[in-house]
Amino acid sequence: MKRADEQQALRALQAALAAEHAAVYGYGVVGGRITEARRTEVRAAYDAHRARRDALAREVRGLGTEPVAASAAYALPFAVPDSPTAVRLAAELEDRVAGVYSDLVRATTGARRREAAGALREAAVRAVRWRGGSVAFPGLAERTGTDTGEAGPSVSPPVSGTARPTV
DSSP states (O other), X not given: OOHHHXXXXXXXXXXXXXXXXXXXXXXXXXXXXXXXXXXXXXXXXHHHHHHHHHHHHHHHHHTTSOOOOOOSOOBOSSOOOSHHHHHHHHHHHHHHHHHHHHHHHHHOOHHHHHHHHHHHHHHHHHHHHHHSXXXXXXTTHHHHTOSSSOOOSOOXXXXXXXXXXXX
């Protein structure tokens, strides 16, 4: 791989890691508002995002770079006062994670690309389960802002010491 390609792949890995940090945080919020009937689903998604987060951190370290750290808190895209909005947040989290993994698929090759494609697929399936419907090209609609109009910007690290990244 060329040096520029390596840097692009590393940036995409770090972005995926940041998105997983945010998803873990977001599912903590979802878990506090969701009905008992869907708590198992929340726990499974939370565990899946933690596992992906940990794997990405190991991969970034393996490349000789310090993994992006989780923020202490993240700004939610909307208030989550009840179970229906918690379900909406869960779908939003998965959409955003899918978008970041689509970038990782585009930026990598080989085994790393296959792993990113698997993570994209998993996020898209979870989003469908939460939303009750799908989008034509999961991970791409979120990048163009042409899905439901609610996806907004991707998870990004804080710009200053007082800013909080968006979940």
